[in-house]
Amino acid sequence: MKMLTLVRHAKSSWNNPELSDFDRPLNKRGKRDLPLMAARLANMNIQPDLILSSGARRAITTAEQIALEQDYSIDKIIEIPELYHARSETLINLLQGQSDHYRSLLVVGHSPTLEMASFYLTQELIPKFPTSGVIQLALSVTNWEEISESCGTLERLDYPKLHN
Numbered sequence: 001m002k003m004l005t006l007v008r009h010a011k012s013s014w015n016n017p018e019l020s021d022f023d024r025p026l027n028k029r030g031k032r033d034l035p036l037m038a039a040r041l042a043n044m045n046i047q048p049d050l051i052l053s054s055g056a057r058r059a060i061t062t063a064e065q066i067a068l069e070q071d072y073s074i075d076k077i078i079e080i081p082e083l084y085h086a087r088s089e090t091l092i093n094l095l096q097g098q099s100d101h102y103r104s105l106l107v108v109g110h111s112p113t114l115e116m117a118s119f120y121l122t123q124e125l126i127p128k129f130p131t132s133g134v135i136q137l138a139l140s141v142t143n144w145e146e147i148s149e150s151c152g153t154l155e156r157l158d159y160p161k162l163h164n
Contacts, residue, residue: 002139003104004095004121004152005046006114007066010034011131012058022056022084033132033160034062038069040158046136048072048106050098054083056110062132063108083109088116098144105144121152133159 010030019025026034047070053063063077082090091113098105107114115126118135126135136156141147 002102002141002144003046003155004137004139005041005048005104005106006118006135006137007037007041007062007106007108008111008114008129008131008133009054009056009059009062009108010037010065024056024058026058026061030058030131034065035069036160036163037132037134037158038066040163041066041134042069044136044156044158046104046106046134048104049102050104051077051106051108052080052083052094053077053108054086054110055079055081056084059083059108059110066106066108083107083113085110086113088113088120091117092120092147096145096147100143102144118152118154120149121147122154123150124154126154126157128159129157130159130161133157 010026010033012024013027051063053059064074067074115129118126137152138155139152141151
């Protein structure tokens with residue numbers, strides 16, 4: 001059994017129109033929600049063996065906050081530029097290529113890629129997956145390369161507004 005946690009980056013700012021979408025930082029709400037969700041991940045005992053992140057600034061910032069809460073070295077976060085505006089197939093292929101040494105992966109990325117990958121793996125539609133949201137999946141595989149359609153079970157869906 002492998003565990004996969006998908007995290008949508010925290011809410012980003014549109015205040016500086018000169019910045020590219022890729023370089024947008026977190027806004028006030030993102031900065032408020034991210035520590036809460038990072039702490040919730042730690043309290044849920046979600047301890048990834050590997051953290052992968054989109055290269056977008058808002059995703060990297062989210063991954064770093066989660067890593068800090070987990071006592072996971074920020075230097076060990078693997079930045080995957082292809083996860084920015086990726087198709088769900090790109091994410092699935094990336095997961096299938098991971099070392100079986102890892103039992104639990106955490107991926108920080110974007111909508112709709114994460115929801116589409118979750119649907120592929122579980123055949124369960126996630127009607128709402130807001131920023132700072134967490135989807136945790138149990139995958140009935142022993143090797144990452146075995147990932148296929150419907151191999152997963154939705155274990156948890158969490159996001160900040162569930163706690164307001």
